[in-house]
Amino acid sequence: MLRVLCRIKKAVIRCSLLLLCLVQIILLSTLFVSTSAGQVDAPLNLRVGAYENQPKIYTDSEGNVIGIFPEILNHIATREGWSLKYVHGSWAESLERLENNEIDIMGDVAFSENRAQKYDFSDETIFNNWGTIYTKKGIEIDSLLDLQDKKVAVMKGSIHTDGEGGIKKLAEKFDIDIFFIEVDNYKEVLMLLDNKEADAGVVNRIFGSLSEKDYDITKTSIIFNPRQLKFAFPKKSSISQHLIKKIDHHVRDLKKNPDSIYHRSLYIYLSGLPREMIFADMGVPAEKEIMLTDKEKAWIRDHPAIRLGIDPEFAPFEYIMKDDSYSGIASDYIKILNERLGLNMQVVPGLTWEETVEKAKIREIDVLPCVGMTEGRKVLFNFSNPYINFHRVIITRTDTPFLTGLEDIHNLRVAVQVNTSHEGYLKDNTDIAPALYKTLHETLLAVSNGKADAMVGNIASATYWIRKMNLTNLKVAAPVSQEIHSLYFAVRKDWPELISIINKGLESISTEEKTEIRQRWVAVEYEPGIPHEVVWEYIMKYGGLLLLVLGGITAWNYRLKKEINKRVKVENELHQANMRLQDLDRLKSLFIASMSHELRTPLNSIIGFTGMTLDGLSGEINEEQKDNLTRAYKAGKHLLELITDVIDISKIEAGRIDVFPEVFSLNELIDEAAATIEKQLQGKGLAIDVDIHPDLTIYTDKKRLLQCIINFLSNAMKYTERGGVKVKAREIGDDVEISVSDTGIGISRKDMPRLFEAFERLETHLRVKAGGTGLGLYLTKKIATELLGGTIEVESEKGKGSRFILTIPKEIKKETASDVTEKRGENENSTSH
Numbered sequence: 001m002l003r004v005l006c007r008i009k010k011a012v013i014r015c016s017l018l019l020l021c022l023v024q025i026i027l028l029s030t031l032f033v034s035t036s037a038g039q040v041d042a043p044l045n046l047r048v049g050a051y052e053n054q055p056k057i058y059t060d061s062e063g064n065v066i067g068i069f070p071e072i073l074n075h076i077a078t079r080e081g082w083s084l085k086y087v088h089g090s091w092a093e094s095l096e097r098l099e100n101n102e103i104d105i106m107g108d109v110a111f112s113e114n115r116a117q118k119y120d121f122s123d124e125t126i127f128n129n130w131g132t133i134y135t136k137k138g139i140e141i142d143s144l145l146d147l148q149d150k151k152v153a154v155m156k157g158s159i160h161t162d163g164e165g166g167i168k169k170l171a172e173k174f175d176i177d178i179f180f181i182e183v184d185n186y187k188e189v190l191m192l193l194d195n196k197e198a199d200a201g202v203v204n205r206i207f208g209s210l211s212e213k214d215y216d217i218t219k220t221s222i223i224f225n226p227r228q229l230k231f232a233f234p235k236k237s238s239i240s241q242h243l244i245k246k247i248d249h250h251v252r253d254l255k256k257n258p259d260s261i262y263h264r265s266l267y268i269y270l271s272g273l274p275r276e277m278i279f280a281d282m283g284v285p286a287e288k289e290i291m292l293t294d295k296e297k298a299w300i301r302d303h304p305a306i307r308l309g310i311d312p313e314f315a316p317f318e319y320i321m322k323d324d325s326y327s328g329i330a331s332d333y334i335k336i337l338n339e340r341l342g343l344n345m346q347v348v349p350g351l352t353w354e355e356t357v358e359k360a361k362i363r364e365i366d367v368l369p370c371v372g373m374t375e376g377r378k379v380l381f382n383f384s385n386p387y388i389n390f391h392r393v394i395i396t397r398t399d400t401p402f403l404t405g406l407e408d409i410h411n412l413r414v415a416v417q418v419n420t421s422h423e424g425y426l427k428d429n430t431d432i433a434p435a436l437y438k439t440l441h442e443t444l445l446a447v448s449n450g451k452a453d454a455m456v457g458n459i460a461s462a463t464y465w466i467r468k469m470n471l472t473n474l475k476v477a478a479p480v481s482q483e484i485h486s487l488y489f490a491v492r493k494d495w496p497e498l499i500s501i502i503n504k505g506l507e508s509i510s511t512e513e514k515t516e517i518r519q520r521w522v523a524v525e526y527e528p529g530i531p532h533e534v535v536w537e538y539i540m541k542y543g544g545l546l547l548l549v550l551g552g553i554t555a556w557n558y559r560l561k562k563e564i565n566k567r568v569k570v571e572n573e574l575h576q577a578n579m580r581l582q583d584l585d586r587l588k589s590l591f592i593a594s595m596s597h598e599l600r601t602p603l604n605s606i607i608g609f610t611g612m613t614l615d616g617l618s619g620e621i622n623e624e625q626k627d628n629l630t631r632a633y634k635a636g637k638h639l640l641e642l643i644t645d646v647i648d649i650s651k652i653e654a655g656r657i658d659v660f661p662e663v664f665s666l667n668e669l670i671d672e673a674a675a676t677i678e679k680q681l682q683g684k685g686l687a688i689d690v691d692i693h694p695d696l697t698i699y700t701d702k703k704r705l706l707q708c709i710i711n712f713l714s715n716a717m718k719y720t721e722r723g724g725v726k727v728k729a730r731e732i733g734d735d736v737e738i739s740v741s742d743t744g745i746g747i748s749r750k751d752m753p754r755l756f757e758a759f760e761r762l763e764t765h766l767r768v769k770a771g772g773t774g775l776g777l778y779l780t781k782k783i784a785t786e787l788l789g790g791t792i793e794v795e796s797e798k799g800k801g802s803r804f805i806l807t808i809p810k811e812i813k814k815e816t817a818s819d820v821t822e823k824r825g826e827n828e829n830s831t832s833h
Helices: 001-036 067-079 090-100 166-171 186-194 205-214 240-256 260-273 275-279 294-302 331-340 351-360 373-382 422-429 441-448 459-469 495-506 511-521 533-612 623-653 666-684 700-716 776-787
Strands: 045-050 083-088 103-109 118-119 127-136 151-155 181-184 201-205 217-234 305-309 318-320 345-347 367-369 382-384 388-390 394-396 414-417 436-439 454-458 475-481 483-493 659-664 686-693 699-701 722-734 735-742 791-797 801-807
Touching: 045 067, 045 090, 045 700, 067 083, 067 103, 067 240, 067 260, 090 103, 090 217, 103 118, 118 240, 127 186, 127 205, 151 166, 151 186, 186 201, 186 205, 186 217, 201 205, 205 217, 205 260, 205 459, 217 240, 217 659, 240 260, 260 275, 294 495, 294 791, 305 367, 318 331, 331 345, 331 367, 331 495, 331 511, 351 367, 373 382, 373 422, 373 483, 382 495, 394 441, 394 459, 414 422, 414 441, 422 454, 436 441, 441 454, 441 459, 441 475, 454 459, 459 475, 483 495, 533 623, 659 666, 666 700, 666 722, 666 735, 699 700, 699 801, 700 722, 700 776, 700 801, 776 791
Parallel strands: 045 083, 045 103, 151 181, 151 201, 305 345, 414 436, 414 454, 686 722
Antiparallel strands: 103 217, 118 217, 127 201, 127 217, 367 483, 382 483, 388 483, 394 454, 394 475, 659 699, 722 735, 735 801, 791 801
């Protein structure tokens, strides 16, 4: 019974999620129609920025724009039916054109927060790159400091030149005087070094590794400014979001296929191999080569994009999954036909089956890839050879008496899904006038809820959705006939060439391939034609037992219905409680926002004016006044610290704190942290010892790591009366371990579990003297584990000091926003053809 109740609860939750998904799908479909109208139907003529940055994008000896990014983009354009025009210019000119909406796409653009203010970026990263430094022969440069008073060649507008982590910012940060020579491309940078006109030069690591052998130059060990290379788009363009969605979709698919143009381009170009090798052996295997006539080949060239109209709910034959990808038996056939025939059949998204049929009638859809043949459809479409078989069956409730076929449902209320071959079959072969429903989902529910007595449908799709919707009161009652029915490609009447092409493609698919596709998608088989005498024999033999079982099921259903009603009531109460909790959470957020502004602003004024008065800027004060003001000043600082910690903790728990990684010296960070508490250490006569390799650099959020180190040092200082504090850092594989040790009072074993809890301050003789909010270590652990991807450990013994150990990755794995939008759940509505 407990298992049954759990299943009931899951079913209720699944229904709630279904309603939410339906609302989302309707809204997203509406949005697509309003923003993408015309972009799918009309081929796009796109302007693409072209500049010289081999091997990522450059012009060959014949004037063709080639490279990693053009190969990938050209492939996508062919699939989408886009026309590309490359607009030549320097890197700086191309960026300016992109910002002014004078070009539509630019490849090989390194992502940064500043650039994201000017341009839109694809979510998918093509690959990562970074800056590296080369020198002319005879000059040794081991660090950035060696660039002092040197002539350094750089590419104008490059992110490695002018970006936040670029060479100019680094020179300014470390106060290095450099004379920069700006040129239009990286090739000119290396030429200046080769000609001894510059001492050093900055290029990206890809260009440098492929070109260094052609110049008399030396590569240094200095690398900096790691970046993600993506496609970029103008913010002012009305088609940028459409292009981003399409390009991201294709790039994701290309990354999954190790033999795709994406992986081949990266390997060939980055290895310096001939470009022709990218396309070697990418065609159809010789044994599966399809002989097309010159007329058919010309037709394919003249039709770069073919619009497919599909049923998004016709599982397992064709349907749209929760990640918006087209799946099912038909999708596998279409992939094979596209590859072997050179076709570009692409799904027109966002349409219901009813909308698809209407658009196909007026030739806004070119092909219906998975439909049954009816007399009415023959007027509108040409049909391919059949390629999928199915059984048409009658579905009824489990309490319906035994049926043998269509003749038994003439006097029943029969439901069927509109615009399917089942509707056409009944019209062409019977005098049954069925009730029509828009989707298979509605049709199945009509039978399940008693609005209809039976329905006619496809056994594979019907049983799939019966299980999916958990309609346990439905059954496959009987076959419609002994005939096996088929599904076809239906093509618009004015394209007879395409029918011939598709038929040749279908003939090339072997029996083994067809079996593999069917086994991948179809888990239910139904064999019609059981002899009637066998059926009656089993009925007579097991009739009594069946009646007994049915009686037990009826009683069980009655109790189950009562339990379901109770569970529904509980679920409603839980929903109301959840809504109240959400309201409380919103109130908490409003309160914290109010603290951030309404409390900190006047508090800063109190601290500021109190400090000014203590410094004598408002005139002399006596000792009693000074003591009172000092107490007020310290209390204000304590309260400000508490408010800031609470706000930081709330932001972390709400996921509203962004991580801004950068490359920096860990030694300098520790020095900065030590300087923050130096005055307090001197006041207590404590020494600080720092043991860190001077060249240890990491890539993480500098501000948040500094906050953790200061909290550890402050904590150590507060609870240490003699001796000192030691800070040590070392590399452990891909991680850095930073430890802060003290010679203080230590922590007892029983107090260790409470150490990182909020508002916990352990009982010691220094508790009042040390002060604090009780949030420092709690906040530090939040930052270290949830923002920096690290861990915290503590080693301590009462009376013998403590050692706090922070371990973080040397290079933080900051995820891009991707996939950034929460994916929709699978649409539970379905139809049948």
